[in-house]
Amino acid sequence: MTELHLWLRHEARTTERRTPIVPDDARRLVGNGVELTVEESPQRVFPIEEYQAAGCRVAPAGSWVTAPRDAVVLGLKELPAEPAELTHRHISFGHAYKGQAGAAELLGRFAAGGGALFDLEYLVDDTGRRLAAFGFWAGYLGAALAVLRHRGRLRAPLTPTTKEDLDETLKPASDDDAGFTGLVVGALGRSGRGARAAFATAGVDPTCWDLAETRDLDRPALLRHDVMVNAVLATTPVPPFLREQDLDTPDRRLRTLCDVTCDVGSPLNVLPVYDDTTSWDEPVRRLREEPPLDLIAIDNLPSLLPLESSADFSAALLPQLLDFGVSGPWGRCLDRFRDASRAHGLDKGESL
Numbered sequence: 045m046t047e048l049h050l051w052l053r054h055e056a057r058t059t060e061r062r063t064p065i066v067p068d069d070a071r072r073l074v075g076n077g078v079e080l081t082v083e084e085s086p087q088r089v090f091p092i093e094e095y096q097a098a099g100c101r102v103a104p105a106g107s108w109v110t111a112p113r114d115a116v117v118l119g120l121k122e123l124p125a126e127p128a129e130l131t132h133r134h135i136s137f138g139h140a141y142k143g144q145a146g147a148a149e150l151l152g153r154f155a156a157g158g159g160a161l162f163d164l165e166y167l168v169d170d171t172g173r174r175l176a177a178f179g180f181w182a183g184y185l186g187a188a189l190a191v192l193r194h195r196g197r198l199r200a201p202l203t204p205t206t207k208e209d210l211d212e213t214l215k216p217a218s219d220d221d222a223g224f225t226g227l228v229v230g231a232l233g234r235s236g237r238g239a240r241a242a243f244a245t246a247g248v249d250p251t252c253w254d255l256a257e258t259r260d261l262d263r264p265a266l267l268r269h270d271v272m273v274n275a276v277l278a279t280t281p282v283p284p285f286l287r288e289q290d291l292d293t294p295d296r297r298l299r300t301l302c303d304v305t306c307d308v309g310s311p312l313n314v315l316p317v318y319d320d321t322t323s324w325d326e327p328v329r330r331l332r333e334e335p336p337l338d339l340i341a342i343d344n345l346p347s348l349l350p351l352e353s354s355a356d357f358s359a360a361l362l363p364q365l366l367d368f369g370v371s372g373p374w375g376r377c378l379d380r381f382r383d384a385s386r387a388h389g390l391d392k393g394e395s396l
């Protein structure tokens with residue numbers, strides 16, 4: 045491997061306690077000859093001392109802007125608005141290739157500075173499968189919140205917690221609804237597996253549907269479940285799982301719907317029965333009063349379990365970082381970045 049200097053940045057979003065590299069994996073990187081600088085961060089779930097003990101160099105929060113030009117800046121979510129010109133190579137989720145708000149501006153900043161984005165969403169193997177993702181814990185939380193709501197035990201605002209504490213609230217109590225049925229759609233995927241695990245902790249054995257079971261969609265069967273968790277990754281448009289008229293079906297048993305997918309507004313949306321996500325402050329929105337139907341559609345679920353989701357993600361990212369270069373998965377990331385830049389008329393798309 046060529047010499048790599050990684051610079052783990054502080055996350056600008058104050059509620060973001062996750063990190064793409066946990067201290068144990070930082071130690072492995074350093075042990076493999078990677079130079080690793082870690083920024084101090086007041087909210088990161090792991091204290092800076094653990095990185096220091098792992099052999100990392102420590103730098104102030106936000107100092108990546110003056111990092112040596114060959115350093116590769118590693119983070120998860122959005123970059124701060126400054127500097128206007130991005131001169132480094134960045135590994136993070138850019139949310140900039142599907143016409144999202146701010147996409148042109150972000151790509152323009154890279155073009156202006158000559159830097160490049162390796163978007164973690166597009167770090168895929170040669171079959172197109174994502175190599176590092178937060179799906180499992182998204183599904184786990186989605187199902188956990190749905191169960192808690194259904195049992196009248198969900199307290200807002202939501203705050204980051206640990207799996208141990210969450211599981212304690214999930215354990216069935218003697219007065220919990222005995223006849224409660226759950227459905228996970230997208231059950232074979234990462235989020236689907238997480239949702240099934242949370243249902244199991246809650247003492248519920250859910251119905252599991254994936255592609256085979258929705259090909260010929262049985263909506264009446266869907267509506268006969270009390271709690272549904274949608275965890276599909278839609279890549280081509282399919283008939284919606286639920287339409288407005290389905291919510292008004294008189295014998296609807298469905299009371300709690302959690303949409304982990306959160307494709308709201310997209311042509312691929314399989315749940316076009318709501319038009320805005322919910323939040324940590326107000327996790328639940330009532331879609332119907334009689335009989336009641338509650339929606340949970342939170343698009344940053346894994347941040348609620350920062351320790352577990354960071355450890356999982358970091359374990360998947362570590363081997364990729366040890367193999368960082370311009371071919372294979374990273375090469376595909378770079379191609380994707382260049383294509384997106386060109387599509388925005390930014391012919392630069394050339395990087396360091």
Ligand SMILES: NC(=O)c1ccc[n+]([C@@H]2O[C@H](COP(=O)([O-])OP(=O)(O)OC[C@H]3O[C@@H](n4cnc5c(N)ncnc54)[C@H](O)[C@@H]3O)[C@@H](O)[C@H]2O)c1
Pocket residue numbers: 177178179180182229230231232233234235236253254255256258259275276277278279282303304305306342343344345346
């Ligand atoms: N809310 C959040 O915080 C959050 C966090 C992470 C991921 N997500 C989203 O969760 C979704 C799932 O992610 P993942 O990592 O689990 O994906 P994945 O690729 O691991 O799994 C998706 C599953 O959906 C199935 N599927 C696709 N179309 C289907 C259909 N029409 N009917 C039934 N099953 C279908 C696939 O076969 C697969 O098993 C994605 O849309 C992702 O963006 C949300």
